[in-house]
Amino acid sequence: MTNSSLSSYDEMLGADGATRPAYSGYFEWLKDQPPELLRRKSSEAEAFFRKTGITFNVYGNEDAEERLIPFDMVPRIINAAQWRRLSRGIEQRVRALNAFLHDLYHRQEIVRSGRLPERVLKRNSAFLPQMAGFTPPGGVYTHIVGIDLVRTGEDDFMVLEDNARTPSGVSYMLENRETMMAMFPELFTKVRVREVSDYPRRLARSLAACAPPAASGHKPVVAVLTPGTFNSAYYEHAFLADQMGAELVEGSDLKVENGRVAMRTTRGWQAIDVLYRRVDDDYLDPLTFKPDSVLGVSGIMDVYRSGGITIANAPGTGIADDKAIYSFMPEIVEFYTGEKPILANVPTWRCSEADSLAYVLDNLEDLVVKEVHGSGGYGMLIGPTSSRREIAMFADKLRANPDNYIAQPTLSLSTVPIFTKAGLAPRHVDLRPFVLVSPQGIDITPGGLTRVALKKGSLVVNSSQGGGTKDSWVLDD
Amino acid sequence: MLGRSANGIFWLFRYLERAENTARLVEAGFRMALTRDAADASEEWRSVIVTLGLQGAYQAKFGNDYAASNVFNFILRDRDNPGNVLLMVEQARHNARMVRTGITREVWEAVNESWMVLKQELARTVTETRLGGLLDLIRRQSTLVRGAMEGTMLRNDIYYFARAGSFIERADNTARLLDVKYYVLLPSVSYVGSSLDNVQWDNVLRAVAGDRAYRWLNAGRMEARGIAEFLMLDGRFPRSLAFCYAQLRNYLDRLADEYGDRLDTHDIVARTYDWLKSETIESVFETGLHQVIGQFIAANNTLAQQIQRDYRFTE
Numbered sequence: 001m002t003n004s005s006l007s008s009y010d011e012m013l014g015a016d017g018a019t020r021p022a023y024s025g026y027f028e029w030l031k032d033q034p035p036e037l038l039r040r041k042s043s044e045a046e047a048f049f050r051k052t053g054i055t056f057n058v059y060g061n062e063d064a065e066e067r068l069i070p071f072d073m074v075p076r077i078i079n080a081a082q083w084r085r086l087s088r089g090i091e092q093r094v095r096a097l098n099a100f101l102h103d104l105y106h107r108q109e110i111v112r113s114g115r116l117p118e119r120v121l122k123r124n125s126a127f128l129p130q131m132a133g134f135t136p137p138g139g140v141y142t143h144i145v146g147i148d149l150v151r152t153g154e155d156d157f158m159v160l161e162d163n164a165r166t167p168s169g170v171s172y173m174l175e176n177r178e179t180m181m182a183m184f185p186e187l188f189t190k191v192r193v194r195e196v197s198d199y200p201r202r203l204a205r206s207l208a209a210c211a212p213p214a215a216s217g218h219k220p221v222v223a224v225l226t227p228g229t230f231n232s233a234y235y236e237h238a239f240l241a242d243q244m245g246a247e248l249v250e251g252s253d254l255k256v257e258n259g260r261v262a263m264r265t266t267r268g269w270q271a272i273d274v275l276y277r278r279v280d281d282d283y284l285d286p287l288t289f290k291p292d293s294v295l296g297v298s299g300i301m302d303v304y305r306s307g308g309i310t311i312a313n314a315p316g317t318g319i320a321d322d323k324a325i326y327s328f329m330p331e332i333v334e335f336y337t338g339e340k341p342i343l344a345n346v347p348t349w350r351c352s353e354a355d356s357l358a359y360v361l362d363n364l365e366d367l368v369v370k371e372v373h374g375s376g377g378y379g380m381l382i383g384p385t386s387s388r389r390e391i392a393m394f395a396d397k398l399r400a401n402p403d404n405y406i407a408q409p410t411l412s413l414s415t416v417p418i419f420t421k422a423g424l425a426p427r428h429v430d431l432r433p434f435v436l437v438s439p440q441g442i443d444i445t446p447g448g449l450t451r452v453a454l455k456k457g458s459l460v461v462n463s464s465q466g467g468g469t470k471d472s473w474v475l476d477d
Numbered sequence: 478m479l480g481r482s483a484n485g486i487f488w489l490f491r492y493l494e495r496a497e498n499t500a501r502l503v504e505a506g507f508r509m510a511l512t513r514d515a516a517d518a519s520e521e522w523r524s525v526i527v528t529l530g531l532q533g534a535y536q537a538k539f540g541n542d543y544a545a546s547n548v549f550n551f552i553l554r555d556r557d558n559p560g561n562v563l564l565m566v567e568q569a570r571h572n573a574r575m576v577r578t579g580i581t582r583e584v585w586e587a588v589n590e591s592w593m594v595l596k597q598e599l600a601r602t603v604t605e606t607r608l609g610g611l612l613d614l615i616r617r618q619s620t621l622v623r624g625a626m627e628g629t630m631l632r633n634d635i636y637y638f639a640r641a642g643s644f645i646e647r648a649d650n651t652a653r654l655l656d657v658k659y660y661v662l663l664p665s666v667s668y669v670g671s672s673l674d675n676v677q678w679d680n681v682l683r684a685v686a687g688d689r690a691y692r693w694l695n696a697g698r699m700e701a702r703g704i705a706e707f708l709m710l711d712g713r714f715p716r717s718l719a720f721c722y723a724q725l726r727n728y729l730d731r732l733a734d735e736y737g738d739r740l741d742t743h744d745i746v747a748r749t750y751d752w753l754k755s756e757t758i759e760s761v762f763e764t765g766l767h768q769v770i771g772q773f774i775a776a777n778n779t780l781a782q783q784i785q786r787d788y789r790f791t792e
Contacts, residue, residue: 052586229575239577248577249479252792263479265478266638267738268789
């Protein structure tokens with residue numbers, strides 16, 4: 001894959017070396033900036049992030065409890081027309097995801113129709129039987145969604161992954177913009193970029209619109225549930241609670257009282273109407289799920305099912321972003337919307353199917369193989385950059401448990417330049433736009449989180465694997 | 478606000494106050510030790526360790542060897558000292574992260590920066606050459622946090638809990654200093670007016686940054702009784718017990734106003750406040766300086782515990 005940059009689509013420069021239109025305003029500004037100034041700004045940015053405490057905890061690395069996700073100063077720019085198309089595709093997909101979840105936990109028409117094999121659900125721990133027959137307040141399952149997009153050409157955007165449980169990274173979207181505006185204020189007077197800063201307000205509004213029946217008659221009380229300061233995304237939990245003016249609670253602050261979930265305040269117990277939880281399903285309720293969990297609240301599921309609280313995202317949404325389900329997304333979109341998918345899937349082989357498994361085993365050196373339930377870039381094989389030994393070892397794991405894996409071609413992801421000591425250099429990127437769902441509609445913030453692989457030629461953009469981030473611009477018309 | 482957050486902010490400011498006072502104490506000890514012979518210097522460092530309540534941990538490591546560099550490194554950064562200054566600042570920052578939604582960005586950044594700067598400075602052994610600058614830095618960082626808080630925080634329950642934490646801790650620290658040094662302030666036959674007395678008194682005042690203020694108020698005359706009165710009962714001096722309690726009563730009353738609810742906390746703070754108000758330095762010495770200070774420390778502790786109970790700091 002070291003050569004992948006050669007054939008990749010670069011978002012800033014065309015094959016002839018000319019600047020693409022989306023970047024012309026930025027480039028105009030950039031050519032007047034002295035290189036020393038940019039270098040100084042780059043180190044300022046790091047100091048700024050450290051001071052602000054925008055850190056990220058890496059699991060399995062005790063020495064570095066908190067690490068920075070590197071920030072690159074060159075923005076990733078998407079023009080208005082491209083964004084319009086993306087938005088339509090994202091909205092369609094998110095609508096389908098919610099309809100799919102509702103169907104899975106009710107009549108399962110999609111299974112009855114034969115479009116989705118029953119076995120995908122049967123063996124899936126992300127499917128929660130406790131949710132069967134229950135409709136969450138407002139009928140919303142995925143209040144917050146992150147759709148991971150990759151690009152391979154001018155108009156070729158594909159969905160790499162749907163994040164329907166607890167997508168993270170939105171604080172980076174916001175802080176990256178703040179940082180850019182603080183470092184280069186004049187740039188924003190030259191290029192018209194759409195705002196992202198009102199995301200927290202929109203989130204608060206969207207959550208409040210999903211209040212449960214028990215909240216009628218007063219302004220809904222919203223709280224953010226975090227596993228605590230040692231969680232890798234703690235900064236984001238605190239940031240969002242702060243920006244929404246909501247309480248940031250931990251399991252130890254909560255108990256069930258009089259059919260409500262209440263938090264221990266300095267003035268007594270106060271009922272919560274909407275809980276934006278950043279705790280996984282398994283840890284949510286020790287009475288229903290993991291009995292030894294201290295991160296959740298005993299009895300919250302009973303309160304939930306009786307209309308005493310809204311949990312966002314709804315428990316059991318994980319089934320929709322499972323990688324085994326992912327490969328069926330084109331069918332799912334068509335089944336629930338009656339339309340062709342606007343955004344394509346990345347071609348995916350399900351190793352659970354004998355033909356596919358045979359193909360995957362024969363072509364491991366060209367494929368990316370992922371665990372069905374994995375995330376964050378852990379436990380995957382990237383064929384082209386792996387040694388024979390690694391591939392052989394992975395093949396054994398694959399044969400032993402084929403259902404656990406899917407495979408995808410190694411995509412030639414698009415590149416955007418990053419700022420290096422030697423000047424601009426292209427690196428592979430992806431994009432995670434953030435989507436809010438409420439009974440009032442689907443709200444997509446223009447922009448998102450661009451993750452960038454900082455190593456030359458690398459395709460792994462995950463922050464846990466050394467990726468960085470960029471400010472993502474959607475241009476105004 | 479959450480009870481857990483109230484606890485977090487209360488202790489955030491207790492830790493910061495303690496870190497600052499510890500720096501002052503070390504500074505006074507260092508200065509004292511510089512002007513004395515080895516035996517007296519060692520005795521001075523021992524008294525610093527005792528004041529900080531660290532004698533057990535210290536002796537376990539160094540026995541009775543109170544070499545200056547051992548002492549201040551132990552206090553500032555030694556991992557065998559669970560209450561070292563670096564850990565205090567680290568704990569303060571941990572609490573600040575926990576209550577991140579309750580403090581302004583500026584307060585958070587000031588706390589975070591204190592931790593970053595001190596972590597770097599205390600990563601290696603502190604030499605006598607570096608000590609002065611370092612203690613100065615600790616005080617300065619503390620001042621920055623206080624300034625950010627004064628300038629940016631809303632005056633509501635969060636602020637009141639922060640202030641309560643600061644003044645409970647400050648009152649405790651001043652009282653502990655008096656508790657260890659009380660014999661210096663007792664009227665004594667042999668040393669009256671001697672230069673040794675002057676140095677000792679000066680040192681007590683320096684440890685609470687009260688030397689200039691005291692001199693100014695007393696036209697330079699040093700006298701044991703006057704110093705005890707100043708540190709305990711003078712409501713104008715910001716590190717005196719009386720000042721701390723006037724502040725505590727004020728902020729806790731405002732909390733009662735905001736919540737519309739007076740609790741046991743308020744009776745306790747009023748009782749101690751009134752008690753300090755009714756004392757004169759003559760009555761203090763009549764009862765016994767040591768005994769009065771002991772009573773005060775206990776009362777202050779009772780207040781801290783009642784605040785934690787009344788406002789549901791923990792389950």
